[in-house]
Amino acid sequence: MRSNGPIERDLAGSAVSGGDAGGAVGDAREAEFQALIEADQRIEPRDWMPDAYRKTLIRQIAQHAHSEIIGMQPEGNWITRAPSLRRKAILMAKVQDEAGHGLYLYCAAETLGVDRSELIDLLHQGRQKYSSIFNYPTLTYADVGAIGWLVDGAAITNQIPLCRCSFGPYARAMVRVCKEESFHQRQGFELLYALSHGTPEQHEMAQDAVNRWWWPSLEMLGPPDTESTHSAQSMAWGIKRFSNDELRQRFVDMVAPQAVVLDLVPPDPALRWNEERGHYDFGPCDFEELRRVVSGDGPCNRQRAAHHLKAHEDGAWVRAAAAAYAAKHAASAAA
Amino acid sequence: MTEEAAAPLWEVFIRSKRGLSHNHVGSLHAPDAEMALRNARDVYTRRMEGVSIWVVPSATITASSPDEKDSFFDPAADKPYRHPTFYSIPKEVQQL
Numbered sequence: 001m002r003s004n005g006p007i008e009r010d011l012a013g014s015a016v017s018g019g020d021a022g023g024a025v026g027d028a029r030e031a032e033f034q035a036l037i038e039a040d041q042r043i044e045p046r047d048w049m050p051d052a053y054r055k056t057l058i059r060q061i062a063q064h065a066h067s068e069i070i071g072m073q074p075e076g077n078w079i080t081r082a083p084s085l086r087r088k089a090i091l092m093a094k095v096q097d098e099a100g101h102g103l104y105l106y107c108a109a110e111t112l113g114v115d116r117s118e119l120i121d122l123l124h125q126g127r128q129k130y131s132s133i134f135n136y137p138t139l140t141y142a143d144v145g146a147i148g149w150l151v152d153g154a155a156i157t158n159q160i161p162l163c164r165c166s167f168g169p170y171a172r173a174m175v176r177v178c179k180e181e182s183f184h185q186r187q188g189f190e191l192l193y194a195l196s197h198g199t200p201e202q203h204e205m206a207q208d209a210v211n212r213w214w215w216p217s218l219e220m221l222g223p224p225d226t227e228s229t230h231s232a233q234s235m236a237w238g239i240k241r242f243s244n245d246e247l248r249q250r251f252v253d254m255v256a257p258q259a260v261v262l263d264l265v266p267p268d269p270a271l272r273w274n275e276e277r278g279h280y281d282f283g284p285c286d287f288e289e290l291r292r293v294v295s296g297d298g299p300c301n302r303q304r305a306a307h308h309l310k311a312h313e314d315g316a317w318v319r320a321a322a323a324a325y326a327a328k329h330a331a332s333a334a335a
Numbered sequence: 336m337t338e339e340a341a342a343p344l345w346e347v348f349i350r351s352k353r354g355l356s357h358n359h360v361g362s363l364h365a366p367d368a369e370m371a372l373r374n375a376r377d378v379y380t381r382r383m384e385g386v387s388i389w390v391v392p393s394a395t396i397t398a399s400s401p402d403e404k405d406s407f408f409d410p411a412a413d414k415p416y417r418h419p420t421f422y423s424i425p426k427e428v429q430q431l
Contacts, residue, residue: 046401096381103378107361110344116364173361180382319366323341326367 037238042168045111053237056230057167058112059128060239062119065105066130070304072098074138075147083141090187091144097184101177108169124309132290133220135298142195142202142209148188149262150210150217150255156181157251158221166238189258196263203263210259211267218282219290221248227287249279256280344393345371347378349385357389365390 029048036043043049072095079095082088106116122128133151138144159181162174195206222228222244234240242250252271259266270283292298342364348357360379365371371390379385399407415421424431 044401046398048401093381096377100378100381103363104361107363110362169361319341322366322370326370329367 037166040238041166042171043166044168052233053239054112056234056237056239057170058109058114060230060234061105061109061112061170062114062122062128063130065102065109065119066123066128067134068098068102068105070130070134070308072102073304073307074134074136074300075144077138078141078144081141087141087144087191094148094184094187097180101180104173104176105170108167108173111169120312124305124312126296126305129294130304131220132293132298133216134304135293135300136212136216137300139212140205140209142192142205143213145188145191145195145206146209146213148184148186149192149258150188150213151220152181152184152188153255154217154220154251156185157247157254161241161247164238164241170239189262192262192264206262207264210262210264214266214268215285215289216293218248218251219285219287221251223287223290224285248285252280252282256282342366345375345390346393346396347371347375348389348391349375349379350387351385353386357387360384362393 030050033043033047033049033053036047043053075091075098076095079088079091082091106119109119110116119128123130133154138147156178159174159178163171163178165171165174192206192210195202197203225231225243225245228244231240231243235243256266256271256273268283270281272281274281293301296302343366344362345365345368346362347360349360350357363371363374363378365374368390372388375388375390380388411417
């Protein structure tokens with residue numbers, strides 16, 4: 001009547017697992033699942049859920065986790081060359097947060113019955129993806145500012161609605177992530193503001209970073225609604241709350257007036273306030289480029305994947321040593 | 336050795352401040368309890384979110400089954416007299 005096992009973990013293949021519940025029992029479970037979704041209740045790991053819901057969540061949460069971990073690389077690149085001790089402490093804290101966010105998310109994915117090591121293998125085999133944005137290079141320290149302001153700004157726009165995602169552990173992880181992410185955006189804004197109001201060379205450096213990160217940040221919110229493959233079902237399941245295009249509009253509306261305060265000009269001649277719509281108009285994104293970067297052909301895809309694999313392999317002896325130490329002490333405690 | 340065997344899963348509980356109970360915040364992998372505590376500090380308390388941490392091997396937790404939640408929690412469902420709102424009190428009694 002009770003099951004031993006991880007508190008927040010579905011035991012893969014056990015009776016509570018979805019999909020195999022056929023006939024009347026299956027129908028009743030499906031109906032109960034639907035009723036919970038429609039009542040805007042949360043689904044918890046050991047509840048029955050359709051296989052496709054579970055698979056969609058594993059794919060999305062793993063991709064999100066990988067993005068946080070791969071996302072440490074572009075900025076980590078600058079830690080040793082930070083312009084001041086203050087900036088260095090901030091950047092280290094930020095990159096450490098990204099590691100933490102990755103771990104919250106792997107933890108949420110694991111409640112669905114997969115193991116983190118399986119997900120990391122899938123990443124290394126190129127069978128799971130991460131956000132397109134981390135395949136762009138960071139050429140100057142101003143990029144740290146542009147990433148904080150634009151990339152983290154876009155991420156927050158995407159993540160705030162995920163705090164109400166129908167899957168409990170994912171939603172709870174996102175609440176934590178969003179709380180921490182707002183420091184990321186503010187430090188980026190402050191950095192760009194300092195550069196923009198510094199020497200003409202510094203201003204130019206900030207403008208150059210914004211020129212390079214603007215479009216990729218808009219594109220990272222996903223393909224247009226007309227081409228988005230997973231959107232409709234994810235909306236019906238309460239995993240996704242707003243469409244990619246709605247999120248993109250929300251993001252542009254947020255950052256366009258901030259660019260004025262920064263005294264930096266987004267590289268989009270079509271960007272202007274539309275009184276009638278009550279929103280900013282903006283030019284078309286290059287979704288062909290997004291497709292190219294997502295499918296592995298961005299400026300840094302190979303470098304990012306190779307670096308992650310190397311770090312993982314270089315760390316193998318640490319994991320082996322810690323496991324051996326734990327095994328030895330468990331044995332001597334038992335003796 | 337697989338990650339699961341070398342570094343099993345631990346559930347993390349944090350007391351956010353004195354006077355409050357420990358709450359479940361998530362899980363992590365670690366080879367032993369000491370490493371689990373240290374990892375939990377780094378992952379879950381980077382902004383002073385806690386004054387005390389518990390880590391518990393996930394495999395040792397016994398949980399009620401969602402399949403029997405109706406029957407399991409049934410006994411409490413038909414006892415409204417356990418709540419103060421069940422009782423009507425004359426209006427002139429202002430506080431009770």
